[in-house]
Amino acid sequence: MAELHSLEKKAMNAGSGNSARVAPAAPEWGQTSPLWRSILSPPVGQRVLILDYTPHGVFESLLDEGVQIKEQGQTGRDEGGPYDLVLEEIQARGFGMRSGGSGATLVVPGGRWVVVVQGRPLVGLHGRAVLRRARREGFKRVESFYVHPSLSAPQILLPLDRVEPIGYFLELAMGNPTLKKRCLALGFLLLAKLGLHREILPNLILIARR
Numbered sequence: 001m002a003e004l005h006s007l008e009k010k011a012m013n014a015g016s017g018n019s020a021r022v023a024p025a026a027p028e029w030g031q032t033s034p035l036w037r038s039i040l041s042p043p044v045g046q047r048v049l050i051l052d053y054t055p056h057g058v059f060e061s062l063l064d065e066g067v068q069i070k071e072q073g074q075t076g077r078d079e080g081g082p083y084d085l086v087l088e089e090i091q092a093r094g095f096g097m098r099s100g101g102s103g104a105t106l107v108v109p110g111g112r113w114v115v116v117v118q119g120r121p122l123v124g125l126h127g128r129a130v131l132r133r134a135r136r137e138g139f140k141r142v143e144s145f146y147v148h149p150s151l152s153a154p155q156i157l158l159p160l161d162r163v164e165p166i167g168y169f170l171e172l173a174m175g176n177p178t179l180k181k182r183c184l185a186l187g188f189l190l191l192a193k194l195g196l197h198r199e200i201l202p203n204l205i206l207i208a209r210r
Contacts, residue, residue, distance in 0.1 A: 038157070039145070039205065040085065040114065049081070051088040051103050059087045059116075081106040090117045092126040104137040109210045113139065117204040118151065127204040139208035146201050148173075160204075166192045 049070045050059055070083070086103035107113045115130050117123050127144070134142045148156040148169070159165045170185040177185075191197040198204055 039207065040087075040112075046084040048085045048087065049083040049103060049106060051086065059089070082108040082111070084108055084111045086111070086113045088113070088115045090115060090126060090130070091120060092117050092123055093120040094124075104133060104139070104208070107208075107210055111210050113137075113208040115206045115208070116151065117206070119202045119204075121202060122199065123201050123204045124199055127198045127206065130206050134206065134208040137208075139210060141209045143207045144198060145205040145207070146198075147203050147205060151203050157205075160192075160198060163189070163192050166197070 047070070083103075083106050086106050088103045103115075104113050113134065117127050117130065119126075131142060131144075144160040146158040146160055147154045148158060156169065158169050167189055170189060174181045174185055188197060188200075191200065
């Protein structure tokens with residue numbers, strides 16, 4: 001997947017009260033930067049809030065890119081916002097959902113709320129719950145994506161809102177097609193046409209725009 005653009009680093013304003021965290025030494029996250037830039041593309045100086053309980057979560061590659069970042073706990077819900085970009089990671093386990101809290105209300109008009117749902121093992125109904133929440137909060141457009149093969153080692157970002165890219169991806173993923181692979185691909189394509197495909201994926205990225 002092509003990188004949309006690179007970011008120039010910028011020293012933070014000492015009087016702003018916002019300090020950028022330095023990303024830990026984790027080479028695998030450095031390799032994911034192009035994918036996350038293509039999703040987030042945060043301009044330098046944009047105000048970003050990360051709601052993420054995971055110490056080395058999926059947004060680590062953004063932390064050294066010169067954006068003004070507020071971490072969860074640095075500011076209260078009422079005094080710190082609103083933000084241009086709110087990033088939230090959700091751990092989906094069974095029927096429960098672990099989350100840093102809904103960031104939907106903290107997004108400025110024209111801003112984005114990006115939610116990554118990590119399935120344990122599957123996304124299940126959690127992605128559908130986030131979609132409903134986004135619509136209730138008045139987001140005009142919500143896009144959904146699957147990261148293949150995993151969030152920590154991404155190679156393909158698959159749009160899930162149209163059937164055509166899914167069919168093309170399945171053709172690529174089958175490689176040397178066997179009868180079993182073809183049956184599985186046809187089954188998933190049928191679920192995609194019915195709008196039920198997100199529930200059986202191991203991860204889901206939702207991008208809601210004001």
